[in-house]
Amino acid sequence: MDECSVLIGGKAGDGINLAGQTIARIFTSLGYYAYMYYDYPSLIRGGHNFSVIRASTHPVGTHRSGIDILLAMDPTTLRRHQNDCKRDALIIFNSDIVRSDAGSGIPLKTIVEKREGSSVMENTAMIGALASAIGMEWDDLASVISHEMRKSTGKNLDIARDAFQLQVDKKELRWIGQSPGILLSGNEAVSLGLLSAGLNGYIAYPMSPSTGILHFMAAASAETGLQVFQPESEIAVITMAEGMAYAGAKAAVGTSGGGFCLMTEALSMAGMAEIPITIILAQRSGPSTGTPTYTAQSDLHFAIHAGHGEFPRFVFAPGDPQQAFEWAGHALSLSWQFQVPSVLMTDKTLAEGLYTVSPELLQAHAPVYVPVPESEGEYHRYRDTGDGISPYAVPPLFGSVIKGNSKSHDERGISIDDGEHLSSMTRKQMKKVPLMKKVVSRLNPVHISGNVDSDVCLISWGSNAPLCREAAQIMGIKSVQPVVMHPFPESEMVAATRNSSMTFLLEDNYSGQMADICEAHGIPVDVRLPRFDGRPFTIDQLIEDLWGLAE
Amino acid sequence: MTHGLITDAQNTWCQGCGNFAIEHAIKDVILRLEAEGTPRETIVLVAGIGCHAKIADYLNINSFYALHGRAVSFATGICMANPDLHVICCVGDGDTYAEGIAHLLFAAKRNVNMTVLVHNNRVYGLTKGQVTPTSPMEYHGKSNPSESGEISFNPLELLLSAGCSFIARGYTQHQDELKELIYAGMSHSGFSCIDILQICASFLDKTEEYDEQVYVPANHDPEDFDAACRLVREYMYADSGKIALGIVYRVGRETFHVGTPHQQQEYSGKESFVRRFIDGRR
Numbered sequence: 052m053d054e055c056s057v058l059i060g061g062k063a064g065d066g067i068n069l070a071g072q073t074i075a076r077i078f079t080s081l082g083y084y085a086y087m088y089y090d091y092p093s094l095i096r097g098g099h100n101f102s103v104i105r106a107s108t109h110p111v112g113t114h115r116s117g118i119d120i121l122l123a124m125d126p127t128t129l130r131r132h133q134n135d136c137k138r139d140a141l142i143i144f145n146s147d148i149v150r151s152d153a154g155s156g157i158p159l160k161t162i163v164e165k166r167e168g169s170s171v172m173e174n175t176a177m178i179g180a181l182a183s184a185i186g187m188e189w190d191d192l193a194s195v196i197s198h199e200m201r202k203s204t205g206k207n208l209d210i211a212r213d214a215f216q217l218q219v220d221k222k223e224l225r226w227i228g229q230s231p232g233i234l235l236s237g238n239e240a241v242s243l244g245l246l247s248a249g250l251n252g253y254i255a256y257p258m259s260p261s262t263g264i265l266h267f268m269a270a271a272s273a274e275t276g277l278q279v280f281q282p283e284s285e286i287a288v289i290t291m292a293e294g295m296a297y298a299g300a301k302a303a304v305g306t307s308g309g310g311f312c313l314m315t316e317a318l319s320m321a322g323m324a325e326i327p328i329t330i331i332l333a334q335r336s337g338p339s340t341g342t343p344t345y346t347a348q349s350d351l352h353f354a355i356h357a358g359h360g361e362f363p364r365f366v367f368a369p370g371d372p373q374q375a376f377e378w379a380g381h382a383l384s385l386s387w388q389f390q391v392p393s394v395l396m397t398d399k400t401l402a403e404g405l406y407t408v409s410p411e412l413l414q415a416h417a418p419v420y421v422p423v424p425e426s427e428g429e430y431h432r433y434r435d436t437g438d439g440i441s442p443y444a445v446p447p448l449f450g451s452v453i454k455g456n457s458k459s460h461d462e463r464g465i466s467i468d469d470g471e472h473l474s475s476m477t478r479k480q481m482k483k484v485p486l487m488k489k490v491v492s493r494l495n496p497v498h499i500s501g502n503v504d505s506d507v508c509l510i511s512w513g514s515n516a517p518l519c520r521e522a523a524q525i526m527g528i529k530s531v532q533p534v535v536m537h538p539f540p541e542s543e544m545v546a547a548t549r550n551s552s553m554t555f556l557l558e559d560n561y562s563g564q565m566a567d568i569c570e571a572h573g574i575p576v577d578v579r580l581p582r583f584d585g586r587p588f589t590i591d592q593l594i595e596d597l598w599g600l601a602e
Numbered sequence: 603m604t605h606g607l608i609t610d611a612q613n614t615w616c617q618g619c620g621n622f623a624i625e626h627a628i629k630d631v632i633l634r635l636e637a638e639g640t641p642r643e644t645i646v647l648v649a650g651i652g653c654h655a656k657i658a659d660y661l662n663i664n665s666f667y668a669l670h671g672r673a674v675s676f677a678t679g680i681c682m683a684n685p686d687l688h689v690i691c692c693v694g695d696g697d698t699y700a701e702g703i704a705h706l707l708f709a710a711k712r713n714v715n716m717t718v719l720v721h722n723n724r725v726y727g728l729t730k731g732q733v734t735p736t737s738p739m740e741y742h743g744k745s746n747p748s749e750s751g752e753i754s755f756n757p758l759e760l761l762l763s764a765g766c767s768f769i770a771r772g773y774t775q776h777q778d779e780l781k782e783l784i785y786a787g788m789s790h791s792g793f794s795c796i797d798i799l800q801i802c803a804s805f806l807d808k809t810e811e812y813d814e815q816v817y818v819p820a821n822h823d824p825e826d827f828d829a830a831c832r833l834v835r836e837y838m839y840a841d842s843g844k845i846a847l848g849i850v851y852r853v854g855r856e857t858f859h860v861g862t863p864h865q866q867q868e869y870s871g872k873e874s875f876v877r878r879f880i881d882g883r884r
């Protein structure tokens with residue numbers, strides 16, 4: 052096998068996510084690129100969880116329809132996923148509670164009880180059986196387990212070995228070389244990117260699927276000094292972060308659509324008061340509470356237009372952890388460079404998915420420093436400059452006062468409402484936009500891959516990008532992904548799609564939000580491929596759809 | 603901008619408004635602090651939205667003119683980022699006891715090192731006289747013409763139960779006392795809140811009643827929590843009862859702090875954390 056898809060399923064609370072991560076690690080240790088999709092309902096106990104882990108010889112960011120190896124921790128997994136299995140699939144089931152005519156039964160519970168382990172260690176036993184089935188050497192598995200399971204390592208090793216020895220059916224996956232990279236989730240990549248750009252504070256209120264960033268940052272705070280805090284509401288989150296920015300600290304906040312709704316009041320304030328702030332918007336199904344643990348890309352128009360009044364902002368949507376790392380850093384730096392809010396959009400697929408990334412691609416940003424005000428003359432917080440960017444001073448500035456204002460103000464920051472001042476300050480702010488466009492166009496805002504000469508073009512954004520990249524490669528067509536959503540990289544997008552006779556646009560929403568934006572900029576979209584069931588496409592489904600539609 | 607503590611912005615408060623008293627009290631306290639060695643540049647004033655908030659334009663010190671109800675959470679961010687700044691929050695009663703009540707109580711719970719001055723005129727002035735959470739029951743503005751049965755918040759009692767470490771009540775017609783209270787609040791390490799009974803000359807001028815009701819209790823021990831509870835219940839923001847002025851409650855408690863303030867953070871620490879994290883995943 053050159054490729055392998057494993058599905059492990061069990062009850063919520065059984066540690067399926069962690070087991071999936073360990074399996075992904077086993078694949079990378081064999082030299083494969085891995086991708087893991089984790090599917091779980093919004094329940095802590097009870098309910099069905101599963102992880103699909105795909106190993107491939109080339110970089111992947113999506114899963115496949117056919118399962119090669121099914122790991123059934125419970126009867127539900129076998130019942131629900133048996134039909135997803137390929138004809139020659141290997142099924143390994145927990146013979147203590149699952150009955151099956153086909154496949155190998157391993158008595159996970161019995162093994163764990165014999166070794167006096169806790170019930171979550173049934174996962175370890177299952178992983179032992181899987182490693183044996185794919186033809187792994189025991190020593191190699193032992194090193195993965197020692198790396199992944201830092202607690203009760205000895206017990207986990209014993210349990211894994213018992214199952215490893217019991218498993219006789221094989222479906223061998225050859226060792227192809229050194230690990231091509233490290234495993235990283237989108238949330239981890241965003242966190243690392245923000246830190247590498249010099250983040251000083253992260254404020255958030257828990258909300259799936261962004262919560263992983265809050266946990267990551269809290270764990271990183273002791274070593275980095277980072278200020279991490281969870282206040283009483285999303286309104287407090289963003290106003291507090293903007294207060295930090297007034298005092299000179301680079302702050303970011305993270306949430307999902309519902310929390311972003313609450314933040315829009317202060318987003319407008321950041322617009323008027325020219326406060327740098329970075330908002331991580333990890334999308335999930337909406338509207339309202341929607342489906343907390345399933346994916347969507349339906350907040351694009353909202354992110355671009357959120358808040359009342361008009362003000363410049365950046366909106367970025369990376370597609371994989373490498374881009375998430377890079378653009379989280381850009382978002383923070385550009386917010387400070389231009390004193391505007393920036394929104395970094397991810398979604399559940401990217402935020403909680405696990406991907407193999409080459410560490411060499413994760414390049415740290417130099418942090419942006421606050422522009423020091425010119426020494427002569429009185430300091431004016433909103434001084435009208437050639438490019439609209441005023442010097443950013445932070446208290447205490449001896450001999451001067453610093454007046455920030457959420458109301459219409461003059462250059463000093465004092466409230467005004469006369470027409471002349473109103474229009475001149477709006478003009479000052481809007482002067483930033485051409486330079487903002489210029490700066491992002493130097494950062495490669497549109498990613499093009501596949502057969503660049505093809506006249507069939509597949510456009511995608513966010514987490515669908517790796518999927519479409521792979522589909523384009525397989526089908527010999529062109530894949531186009533704008534990473535910058537706003538200000539829209541019009542000239543780059545027009546250039547990327549100019550020679551297309553047929554354009555498809557895949558996105559996880561009903562109406563085709565990106566397709567509307569493309570068309571508004573004169574980029575025709577022939578076929579919209581909307582998906583709104585909260586589940587990401589598999590590569591096989593997409594290719595089948597595209598072949599059908601292209602005929 | 604003049605180099606005094608008052609800007610040249612045109613003042614638009616109504617004649618006789620209590621806001622003037624608060625503005626001048628703050629100005630005098632700043633001068634006193636300055637004389638004692640606290641540079642005015644280390645003071646930041648954050649205001650909400652409403653009549654009171656114009657003080658951000660009028661006082662010639664660092665300021666942020668925030669959103670209705672959000673001054674306290676914005677100020678919390680400033681305190682987190684730079685604990686060496688002296689942060690004053692000027693807020694209105696409609697502003698902080700309605701839209702912003704959660705932020706106020708949480709800042710008290712956390713003991714964030716700031717001084718909140720509530721310009722409590724018990725009416726929405728700037729939007730022309732609607733009811734606020736502390737309006738007298740018989741007060742009927744254009745938005746609540748008939749009796750609703752709703753009672754007033756007793757903000758001091760709320761703050762006491764939220765763990766506020768410094769609570770005081772001032773009155774705009776008692777200027778000298780007010781200055782002392784603001785000075786004491788700013789000198790207190792932790793969260794201080796001064797509910798200032800302010801007269802609104804245009805919509806709710808209660809000078810006559812207040813003048814009769816207010817008193818400074820003799821022998822009140824501000825460290826005694828139970829005595830503080832009894833004192834704040836004397837006056838429930840209905841129109842009867844004696845209104846105690848002065849420091850109601852004061853206790854020493856660890857102040858709110860999170861992580862390392864940004865000036866002391868080292869970029870190299872973050873860089874090496876990122877590198878170590880990546881290496882640890884190999």
Ligand code: SF4
Pocket residue numbers: 614615616618619620621653654723727728801802803804805
């Ligand atoms: S309306 Fe009342 S509070 Fe507002 S400025 Fe006039 S007197 Fe002062």
